[in-house]
Each structure stands twice: as structure tokens, then as C-alpha cells.
Amino acid sequence: MEPLISVKNLSKYFYISKNEVLKAVDDVSFDINEGETVGLVGESGCGKSTTGRCLVKLYNPTKGQIFYKGKDIFLARNKEEYLEYCKNTQMIFQNPYSSLNPRMTVKDIVGEGLKIHNKIYEKQLDEQIEDLLKTVGLNKEHMSRFPHEFSGGQRQRIGIARALSVNPNFIVCDEPISALDVSIQAQVLNMLKKLQKERKLTYLFIAHDLSVVKYISDKVIVMYLGMIVEQAKADELYMNPLHPYTKALLSAIPEADPNIAKNKDRIMLKGEIPSPINPKNCCRFAERCSYAMPICHNEMPKLKNYDISHKIACHLFNS
């Protein structure tokens, strides 16, 4: 089966000054199959949001290609091809308080994409927006209101309605629930799952909450400082994490159960995530890794297959 999205050697650098390059994403490759949810996890500053933004063309990558159904998205020949891609890939943003234009009504926000992509009449537009609001659990009365009149959870629903409006088949969810309250998070998660089933959506789910990622994803990609360190099926990754960073990340999850929380063996990482500006050309985790060998400080490990669906970039697994 041909993957829906195929990312090949994607890099995104930000040039800060003459001698400083911030390598936000560095040589990242992965595939996303149709109907699947891929989780992307890592600490802040590891490049997960940048990757997501490259996928919806909010950033132009420095190097590398992204293929959508076999076509390179950055080589769109004309406006139709470009719009076609935009229509099929949408994004749900992290912060519902800043990602909705405060001067637009809900109708304008949700209808904007509809107007651009489907040339439709005003009356039809109203009907369609009504339907969309209904799918995300809002109703008709909300149409003429402004974003500040809604709570965080409701705003995120508006954001989701906006993403769904053009009938995409691929959605990048950039930390869609991290700005919401605990009791609201589950509402939004359940809705995302339901929508996926109904509309056969494909998600790239970016998050730092590992329990949520495990719950929603089929495949999980772990990033560290702009690079993929491990990639596997969700269950496999959580049952059998191989990379020392993944192990530490998993052991740091705070469990909502006192007995487990108190008896859990934790792998404490020393130090903090280093700066992505001018990173060294070696394993980027080496400084914090307790298994680091001399080779780790000299050579960059490559992402290799451990078994069929499990990939890892670590010198420990090279032999």
C-alpha cells in the first residue's frame, strides 16, 4: 500500500545569525498510512511542531521532500494542484485562545475555507456550517458569536470544525488538548476518535503527554532535538522501549495511582535538553545518556530497522 504522506529527509533550519543555525528538524523521514494515527512525541524544542507545520505547508522546508499520495507537495504545478493539497491537509492548533481571530464570528471562521474551496451560495454555506457545528457538539445559535464568548473546550471545537470544513483526509493535530482542563480533555479526545471513524481521517497527533499518545495512536515517533530517535507501533513502543531516551521519557510519566507512582523505578535524566543551535555532529542525546560510549560522542547514529516495524537510532543497537 502506498503511504498517504511520505516524508523524506525533511530538514528545517532557521538561520539566526551568520554563524548560528537552529536546526529545528534535521533529516527526518517517515510514512503515514491512510486511516492511521501517528503520534509524535518529544520535549519542547525537539522540532515536533515544526515538522507538523512543514506538513501543512506553513513552513517551507530547507531540505527534503514531502509526498502526498506520491506527489511532491512543493512541486505543485498550478494553483489547482496547490489548492487540492491545502484542501486535503488541515491543522488543529495548540492554543485555542490565540488561534482564532477575535474579530471574526464563528460563521466567518468556519466558513472561510468553505468559501475558498467550494464556490457555494450563502444559504448553502449556512447549512453546511450548521452541520459542521453539530458534528463538533456546538449548535446553530453559536454561529454569530465571537471567540471570546466561548470556553477553552468550545474554542477548540471551533478549531476542529474549521479544520473539518473542507473535508480533509489528513489532519495535523498540534497538541490539541494540552491547553484544556483535565475534564474537558477527554471530551475532545473522544470527539477526535469518533470523527476519525466516521470520516476515515488520518491524523498526525503531536503531543507531549505520553499516556494520551498511547491511547490515540497506532504508531509513535519519538523525536529528540530535531531527529527521530525511535519509531514503532504504539503498543510495541510502550511495552518494549529500546532507546535510552524513550525509556527515560516513559518512566517520567506521572501515574495517577499512588501505589504505582511510589513504587515506580524512575530513570532520571541528568541535565536538560541542549540547545538546537549549531548542534554537534554526533548522537544528540549522548550528553544526557547513561549508556553513552565513545562512539556516541563522535558519530551520528542512523535510524535503522530493529525489526519490521520498529526503528531506532542508537549505537547500542548497531551490532
Add this chain to the structure above:
Amino acid sequence: MDKILEVKDLNFSFKTYGGIVKSVRGVSFDVNEGEIIGIVGESGCGKSVTAQCIVRLNPEPPGYFEGGSIKYKGKEITSMSDNEMRNIRGVEIGFIFQDPMTSLNPTMKVGKQIEELFVQRKIYSKQQLKEKAINILKLVGISDAERRYKQYPHELSGGMKQRVMIAIALVGNPSVIIADEPTTSLDVTIEAQILDLLKDLQKKLKTSVILITHDLGVIAKMCDRVLVMYGGKIVEKGLVDDIFYNTKHPYTSGLLCSIASLETSKEEELQPIEGTPPDLFSPPIGCPFAARCEYAMDICYKAMPPEYTITNEHATLCWLEHEFANHVVFPCKRILKEEA
């Protein structure tokens, strides 16, 4: 164990253009010496306001005390003058703020911010102050403390800044530390480091800690006792094990069920608490949770439930504990696991 802090029937409101917001409505709890007590709840439930009442950091006006008392070592805090408060705030009761990125002064060197507490007091010489600041930086696990002493906040990472915040809270040798969401803006691996540091320091210095968070995982790991707040009230309080394994309030149970744990399988649907928290401009007459509660009875909408004591430490604010109410077993995963 001695009670170090007694909060009784605390009411605190804010006057706004939209009307009066009753943020905290009759909150009572004690803090014992050397324990970690957790306050958990959603945003807007009044947990931060409660904590800031203790050190009188809420802006007055628009905020004002509507009633109740807060006693620190027997002394009443609500009626203290600003001068008296200055000897309590930071010295006797330390405060760690939520967002280290914005709560440190960007124009002041880190060392100076730690020393600031003593500037007015003139107990120590300059040299002694510096020594003290560097020692406290070492205590909170900042390597290369001499260099960090001279740096500005923007030169430090998020985790480092939070360590500096902890240092500032500790420098006066307080007997209570209030930590208001100390790890919410940090990454998981850094969060684990900071929580461990807090726990170590608490054990070493034998201070009491009031830990405010919305994360039940943090509560489970850190606390001895827990207060669950909702709509300006404490709806359930008890020892950690009571809260997690013998839940007696539908809101607590709802929270526990709505979070995805590592054991949740993909086929399972999460059980969210439907609806949204109540509007505190005009809080409901009855139980604040009634509108979202699946077990709500008629009485719940009409009258505020009294506090039912279950054990010495464990109490809940719910009509379901009334002798006429149906007996309800909450679908709480944590209970099942322990029995197994």
C-alpha cells in the same frame, strides 16, 4: 502532629464589572507540620486564590475577604497589617509561582533576586548574603552556582528558572512552602527532576508544602493528603489512598476516569465529565457539581450538601452519603486494580 496553618470557612470574592465573583466559598483545611498537602482542581475552581489568600497576594481591591480566618501558628493572617505581613511572606511562608518564565524579574541578576528578601532587614553583610545565595543555589541542584549567581533569567532554561524560583522560596527558611503549579510549564523529564527536588528538600528541611496542581499524577506521586476543589468549594478531602482507592465524590471519580492512563486500551472510550464548570458570578444554590453529575438527585439542585465524614481524615461534600440516598459504586478503575 502540630497544626501549622488553619484555614477556617474562608470566603474570598472579586468585584468586577460583570458582578461579584465568589472565587472561594467556605474553604476549611489544616496543614500539619512536615506534610505535603495537595490541592487539585480545574482552572477557575479557586485553588490559586485560596493559596494566595494565605500570603495575602490577591490584589485587594478588587478582591476582598468576605469572611473566615487563616491562622498561621496561632496568629490571624487576615487582619494583619502590611508591615506584619512582610515578616510572614517569603520568610515564614515561601511561594513558588506557576510560570518561571514570567515570574522572575528579567532585569535583575539571579543572585540579587534571591538576596532581595534580606535587603531591608540588614541582618547580613554583603559577603554573607552572597554566600547564602550561592549555598541555596547549590542546594536546589544548580551546578556552577558562582557563575549562575551573576546571570540573568533569560540565560537559564525553564527547569533552571524553576530551580531559582524554589531557591527564592527557600532562602528565608520558611516553615510552609506554597507551590502553585510548579511544573505545569515544564517537560516531563524536567518535571520529574523538579518534583524529586521538592520532595527531597521537603524531607531534608522538614517544611510543609501546599502543592497546587491539576495533574492527578503529580498528586499521586507527591502528596500525603489531598483536597479536591470544585466551584470554589472543597468537595472531597482525605489521605491520598482515600482519594484514589476509596473515592467518595462523583467529581473525583469523574476526574480519575477521564484521564487516559497507560493501561487504557485503544478500544476503550474515555469517560469525560460532560458540560463545563459553573459560573461563579452566580454560583448554584445547590451542589456546584450537580449540573454535570450523573448521579444528581433533586436535592442536589436545591440545597448545598453538608460535609459527611467518612473516616477521621476523609470527608466529602455530597448528598450521596445521606442515609436516604441510593448506594452508588463509582466506576473507578483504581479501586478495581487494588482488589485484583
